Amino acid sequence: MSAAIIGVGQTGYRRSFPDKSSRELIWEAARLALEDANMDIDGIDMVISGVAPDALAGEASVERTAMLGFGKPFLRINTGGVTGSSAVFAGNTYIQARRARAVLVVGLERMGQATSSQQVFNTIFDPVYEKDFPLTTITMAALRASMLMRLYGYTAMHWAQIASRSFRNAMRNPLAHIRKEVSPEDVLNSPMLAWPIHRLEACPMSEGACAVVIVDKGMVGDRNPAWIQGAASITDSYAMGDRIHRPGATLVDLLSLKLAAKRAYSQAGVDRPREQLRAVELYSAFSSAEAMAYPALGFCTAEDGPRFVEDQFVDPSLPVINPSGGPQGANPVSATAMVRIAEAALQVRGMAGERQVADVERAVATGQGGATQFSTACVLGKQQAA
Amino acid sequence: MFEDVYIEGAALEFSWADPKRSLTELIFDTVSNAVNDAGQEYDGIDSVVLAAHDLVDGRSLSSMVTAPAAGAYLRDEVRYSDDGAGAFSAAVARIEAGESERCIVAAWGRASEHDVEELSRALFDRIILAPLGLEELHVSAMNAQKWRINGGDDSHVNAAQQRRKAAAGANPRALQQGGFRSQPAYPFVEEHLPLWADAVAAVVISPRPSRVRVKGIGLSSEPYWLGDRGLAKAPALQRAAERALYEAQIGIGEVDLFEIDGMTLYDEAIALEAIGRAAPGQGMAMLAQDARCNPSGGSMAGYSVPAMGLARIVEATLQLRGVAGGVQQGAPRIALASGLSVTAAQTQTAVILEAV
Amino acid sequence: MDLVTIEGKWNFNYTYFAGESASRFFHELRENQRIMGTRCTKCAKLLVPARAYCDVCMSKTDEWQEVGPEGTLETFTIITTAFPGLPTPPIVMAYVTLDGADTALINLVHGLDLSDIEVAAQKLNTLPRVRVKFVDEPKGRITDFSFELV
Numbered sequence: 001m002s003a004a005i006i007g008v009g010q011t012g013y014r015r016s017f018p019d020k021s022s023r024e025l026i027w028e029a030a031r032l033a034l035e036d037a038n039m040d041i042d043g044i045d046m047v048i049s050g051v052a053p054d055a056l057a058g059e060a061s062v063e064r065t066a067m068l069g070f071g072k073p074f075l076r077i078n079t080g081g082v083t084g085s086s087a088v089f090a091g092n093t094y095i096q097a098r099r100a101r102a103v104l105v106v107g108l109e110r111m112g113q114a115t116s117s118q119q120v121f122n123t124i125f126d127p128v129y130e131k132d133f134p135l136t137t138i139t140m141a142a143l144r145a146s147m148l149m150r151l152y153g154y155t156a157m158h159w160a161q162i163a164s165r166s167f168r169n170a171m172r173n174p175l176a177h178i179r180k181e182v183s184p185e186d187v188l189n190s191p192m193l194a195w196p197i198h199r200l201e202a203c204p205m206s207e208g209a210c211a212v213v214i215v216d217k218g219m220v221g222d223r224n225p226a227w228i229q230g231a232a233s234i235t236d237s238y239a240m241g242d243r244i245h246r247p248g249a250t251l252v253d254l255l256s257l258k259l260a261a262k263r264a265y266s267q268a269g270v271d272r273p274r275e276q277l278r279a280v281e282l283y284s285a286f287s288s289a290e291a292m293a294y295p296a297l298g299f300c301t302a303e304d305g306p307r308f309v310e311d312q313f314v315d316p317s318l319p320v321i322n323p324s325g326g327p328q329g330a331n332p333v334s335a336t337a338m339v340r341i342a343e344a345a346l347q348v349r350g351m352a353g354e355r356q357v358a359d360v361e362r363a364v365a366t367g368q369g370g371a372t373q374f375s376t377a378c379v380l381g382k383q384q385a386a
Numbered sequence: 387m388f389e390d391v392y393i394e395g396a397a398l399e400f401s402w403a404d405p406k407r408s409l410t411e412l413i414f415d416t417v418s419n420a421v422n423d424a425g426q427e428y429d430g431i432d433s434v435v436l437a438a439h440d441l442v443d444g445r446s447l448s449s450m451v452t453a454p455a456a457g458a459y460l461r462d463e464v465r466y467s468d469d470g471a472g473a474f475s476a477a478v479a480r481i482e483a484g485e486s487e488r489c490i491v492a493a494w495g496r497a498s499e500h501d502v503e504e505l506s507r508a509l510f511d512r513i514i515l516a517p518l519g520l521e522e523l524h525v526s527a528m529n530a531q532k533w534r535i536n537g538g539d540d541s542h543v544n545a546a547q548q549r550r551k552a553a554a555g556a557n558p559r560a561l562q563q564g565g566f567r568s569q570p571a572y573p574f575v576e577e578h579l580p581l582w583a584d585a586v587a588a589v590v591i592s593p594r595p596s597r598v599r600v601k602g603i604g605l606s607s608e609p610y611w612l613g614d615r616g617l618a619k620a621p622a623l624q625r626a627a628e629r630a631l632y633e634a635q636i637g638i639g640e641v642d643l644f645e646i647d648g649m650t651l652y653d654e655a656i657a658l659e660a661i662g663r664a665a666p667g668q669g670m671a672m673l674a675q676d677a678r679c680n681p682s683g684g685s686m687a688g689y690s691v692p693a694m695g696l697a698r699i700v701e702a703t704l705q706l707r708g709v710a711g712g713v714q715q716g717a718p719r720i721a722l723a724s725g726l727s728v729t730a731a732q733t734q735t736a737v738i739l740e741a742v
Numbered sequence: 743m744d745l746v747t748i749e750g751k752w753n754f755n756y757t758y759f760a761g762e763s764a765s766r767f768f769h770e771l772r773e774n775q776r777i778m779g780t781r782c783t784k785c786a787k788l789l790v791p792a793r794a795y796c797d798v799c800m801s802k803t804d805e806w807q808e809v810g811p812e813g814t815l816e817t818f819t820i821i822t823t824a825f826p827g828l829p830t831p832p833i834v835m836a837y838v839t840l841d842g843a844d845t846a847l848i849n850l851v852h853g854l855d856l857s858d859i860e861v862a863a864q865k866l867n868t869l870p871r872v873r874v875k876f877v878d879e880p881k882g883r884i885t886d887f888s889f890e891l892v
């Protein structure tokens with residue numbers, strides 16, 4: 001691998017930006033990323049846009065309202081929740097293929113224009129066999145959370161503690177949508193959405209845009225890079241019911257993330273993830289979903305998951321999870337997986353301000369899409385991978 | 387570039403409202419056909435690159451159900467909400483980058499399941515353009531009229547349409563029954579319009595030498611606002627073709643087969659000028675007289691966004707292999723295929739293929 | 743100066759072709775009150791609901807076989823908050839592996855006392871056996887049946 005992120009731009013995330021059109025949000029994120037990269041749009045060879053469900057914005061192909069630069073190659077990716085990371089990976093691919101030296105990747109979420117997201121999310125499910133049910137991102141997470149509790153001994157308090165930790169971290173992130181102190185008790189007292197998930201364990205509806213500039217190693221110069229050491233993506237089968245009886249990788253064994261992480265780690269030369277990855281920007285739209293990522297990322301076994309949660313609060317040697325606050329702090333769906341990579345890049349570059357974790361030599365960012373069907377893993381580091 | 391990329395297998399199906407098959411079953415069939423055409427079954431397939439649009443498929447995040455139908459299970463799969471030729475370029479990049487050794491590319495659109503006009507209207511800016519009820523077809527119509535105003539030689543339009551119709555009739559892959567045509571807008575008549583169909587196209591690519599090699603790829607884009615674009619000139623296609631020809635190290639004169647994506651007959655004529663195959667104003671004459679320009683019958687053989695760029699690539703591939711059937715144009719050596727995206731051909735991809 | 747907002751409705755019409763396999767699955771629900779699976783020609787798993795191909799093997803299915811009428815609950819949730827466009831809570835939704843099937847199927851579960859959600863959740867955590875229950879007038883849709891505790 002021979003590409004690095006040298007610029008990051010984020011508009012910040014809120015329920016809505018009533019004073020900005022969609023194209024203005026895209027331009028803003030792109031402008032900030034180019035400034036950070038100390039580059040001009042003319043130096044960019046290609047633009048890749050990540051926009052997920054059009055229905056959340058209520059605009060079809062909103063990405064095309066904002067061409068950046070003149071006449072550049074331009075493609076849009078839509079892979080649901082992993083969109084932001086798929087777009088970064090595609091930029092990396094064009095650079096590795098030597099079809100571009102510098103790629104600008106932009107993700108826009110415009111769900112501020114939607115009245116309700118769950119009705120839209122219901123339409124991601126198969127219209128023939130499943131859409132008649134109240135299947136939503138909430139209920140599908142709940143189906144998993146109840147299984148995790150039964151199999152591994154997680155409790156409601158574990159979910160609440162994870163949520164509370166995310167909110168606390170978001171307090172140090174000026175870009176986050178939700179910035180308030182929330183105790184585990186507050187979480188448990190919040191309304192139950194679908195057992196066992198409480199409202200404060202779910203992510204907010206956020207909008208905003210995120211952009212990164214990726215360049216070939218020859219263009220890094222004396223800029224401050226976050227090297228892409230590993231990048232991998234795996235797609236699982238659609239039907240959750242098919243995964244329940246899959247030997248070795250049932251519904252809550254996040255096989256697609258495990259395989260993606262394995263490949264990304266191998267590319268990056270990571271063989272002791274718990275020690276080598278100081279910061280983890282983890283895509284979990286619900287606090288309980290984090291639990292599936294721990295064993296997939298090699299931090300602990302599934303059975304030791306509850307213990308790993310408890311240890312996070314007392315053991316400073318463990319990787320710091322979601323120092324940005326994660327999706328709990330802001331979930332601009334199309335961009336969220338890119339935000340994870342952007343935040344991991346800031347950590348590696350020492351530019352994360354108040355939320356900076358000390359001594360981040362390497363960080364990992366994950367993405368999840370569909371009903372844990374699509375998983376991505378991206379390892380960033382201060383050094384180029386060997 | 388690192389290494390050459392070859393097309394090992396190709397398949398294309400146009401159908402209409404087949405109640406026996408769901409969308410995923412249509413995709414499964416064409417991807418299976420492309421894999422069978424390539425031989426070696428799924429051995430070594432490690433990557434899947436798709437082109438499809440949620441609003442066409444009628445599902446938010448349609449790739450949840452459709453990606454597995456295209457062979458994505460436990461593989462590195464990505465779905466572009468963009469034209470199939472653009473997705474093809476991304477797949478080629480994966481092979482060149484050393485990320486994949488054998489990749490499926492698939493694109494589809496099932497016009498019989500959605501309202502194509504309703505969707506086309508939704509593409510336009512909600513604040514300023516949507517209240518006008520604008521559709522992509524209207525943009526094509528305005529481009530066509532501008533071409534005529536600019537002095538485009540319209541005297542061959544009937545001959546071009548007749549040739550196109552005969553080609554579609556002779557193309558074994560064309561849709562012969564069913565399909566949908568919109569109401570024409572001036573200056574179009576019905577036969578100039580695309581035949582909306584249920585389309586699935588698929589190829590298998592790899593760095594292993596096969597019968598067709600990818601020789602050059604180019605992409606470009608135009609501004610969003612229609613008034614900022616070069617009307618009747620397809621500048622994004624012009625630049626994309628220039629870039630592809632530059633990479634292939636050839637001139638347009640060395641290309642002997644063209645499969646150019648255009649929504650209507652006039653779009654195809656204008657495109658031939660944009661790529662330099664026809665002189666300004668002479669695109670329609672070229673389309674009438676040169677059977678090697680869209681021998682498939684173009685948009686009359688079947689049309690569905692965003693599959694068409696990949697459908698053009700498949701038709702070009704079959705021509706280069708000499709297996710295009712009733713529309714085979716001798717023994718072409720080099721083909722140029724193109725694909726355009728929403729909104730109203732705002733971005734274009736040009737691909738140059740060579741018979742090995 | 744006012745910031746302009748414009749109201750809009752996002753409403754697209756679709757006609758989804760269920761295809762022959764799903765149509766036959768629905769036909770069996772309506773005419774025979776049977777739940778059918780199909781077997782992959784390569785891995786031999788019985789896939790429920792019935793489908794034309796196995797996406798793991800990328801192979802067609804052939805044999806049709808009835809499953810149930812009883813099965814085991816695999817995981818569940820209890821929906822407690824209403825969302826626009828979706829049914830009124832509380833509702834129990836669960837994945838159930840019907841006897842004979844190699845995959846689990848999602849549907850609603852009836853017959854539980856939902857006055858205390860935590861108690862109901864603990865009961866469902868014991869992974870009880872369930873039975874398929876058909877509506878009085880099946881229409882040939884997935885909602886023709888649901889599950890109830892045995």
